Amino acid sequence: NAGVTQTPKFQVLKTGQSMTLQCAQDMNHNSMYWYRQDPGMGLRLIYYSASEGTTDKGEVPNGYNVSRLNKREFSLRLESAAPSQTSVYFCASRITGSSSYEQYFGPGTRLTVT
Amino acid sequence: QKEVEQNSGPLSVPEGAIASLNCTYSDRGSQSFFWYRQYSGKSPELIMFIYSNGDKEDGRFTAQLNKASQYVSLLIRDSQPSDSATYLCAVGGSASKIIFGSGTRLSIRP
Numbered sequence: 001n002a003g004v005t006q007t008p009k010f011q012v013l014k015t016g017q018s019m020t021l022q023c024a025q026d027m028n029h030n031s032m033y034w035y036r037q038d039p040g041m042g043l044r045l046i047y048y049s050a051s052e053g054t055t056d057k058g059e060v061p062n063g064y065n066v067s068r069l070n071k072r073e074f075s076l077r078l079e080s081a082a083p084s085q086t087s088v089y090f091c092a093s094r095i096t097g098s099s100s101y102e103q104y105f106g107p108g109t110r111l112t113v114t
Numbered sequence: 115q116k117e118v119e120q121n122s123g124p125l126s127v128p129e130g131a132i133a134s135l136n137c138t139y140s141d142r143g144s145q146s147f148f149w150y151r152q153y154s155g156k157s158p159e160l161i162m163f164i165y166s167n168g169d170k171e172d173g174r175f176t177a178q179l180n181k182a183s184q185y186v187s188l189l190i191r192d193s194q195p196s197d198s199a200t201y202l203c204a205v206g207g208s209a210s211k212i213i214f215g216s217g218t219r220l221s222i223r224p
Contacts, residue, residue, distance in 0.1 A: 031210040042120070042202050042216035043158070050210035059117075059213065090157060096210050102148060103204075103212060105157040 002026055004106035006091050012112045013081045021076040021109050023091030030096040032074035033103065034058075034066060036087040043090060049074055050096060081113045117141060118205050120215035127222055133190040135218050137203030140184070146206035147179055149188045151199045152217070158202055162188065193222045 007022045023032065030051045035043040035058075045058030049068040063085060065077045074093075078085060088110050092103040119138045127133040135149075146165045150158035162177040164170045164186065170177045176189040186205075190197055203215040 033212065035214070040122075043204075043214040045211065045213055048211060056209075056211070058211070094210070094212075102160040102163060105159075107157055 004091055004093055004104050006106035006109050008109060009107065010110045012114065014114055015082060017081050018077065018079050019081065021089055022073070023075065023106060024073045025093040025104070026072065027093060027104065028071070029093035031094045032068065033092040033094070034074070034076045035090045035092065036060065037090060038087050046076065083113045085111065086113045087111060116215070117213045118203055118215040120203050120218050122216055123219040125218055125220050127193050127220065129193060129195060129222055129224050131193055133193045133197065133220055133222070135188040135201050135220065137186045137215055138184055139186070139205045141205070141207055142184065144205045144207050147177070147186045148204040148206070149177060150202040150204060152202055153199050195222050195224060198222045
């Protein structure tokens with residue numbers, strides 16, 4: 001069981017470039033999430049997917065798009081990167097159906113936009 | 115106003131004392147409440163969850179929930195240097211959405 005995996009681990013982009021962050025989980029979880037964490041800050045929800053085929057905006061969705069490719073995979077795309085998107089990005093997954101189920105987090109992707 | 119509020123700290127507590135961390139939330143429909151610990155450069159890891167009013171204890175950790183006051187807290191007894199970390203409060207509603215607070219930095223001094 002790999003849990004939640006994220007690729008890449010590190011990435012440097014120039015302003016205006018695009019990229020896709022990949023996330024996959026092998027725990028058969030229904031819900032998946034993308035968060036960003038800026039230095040000294042908590043996690044801010046970008047987008048989430050309650051189940052395969054659905055996606056919803058979180059707190060800070062502007063500048064991002066997501067795709068729930070199947071039950072296992074949830075990708076985050078930056079169409080035109082900006083320095084304000086420099087952050088650590090965490091993907092998480094969770095079973096739905098019970099309010100007590102915790103989120104499991106991936107190791108994070110450190111993104112720098114110059 | 116943020117949906118989930120925490121004091122950013124740092125909170126400095128002597129070793130062996132009780133550390134008290136607080137969190138307030140704005141959505142009265144919130145149903146689930148989580149405390150995560152995050153060491154620098156690492157992913158968050160779950161310490162406690164609670165979903166009914168009252169106290170829940172697990173070892174040195176106690177989570178307290180007061181839905182009427184929209185307040186959740188975490189007590190750490192017999193604080194150890196290894197407890198030094200950032201503690202994140204997270205709140206979930208009826209849908210799958212889970213929102214985090216900005217975190218409280220806790221420092222345990224020997």
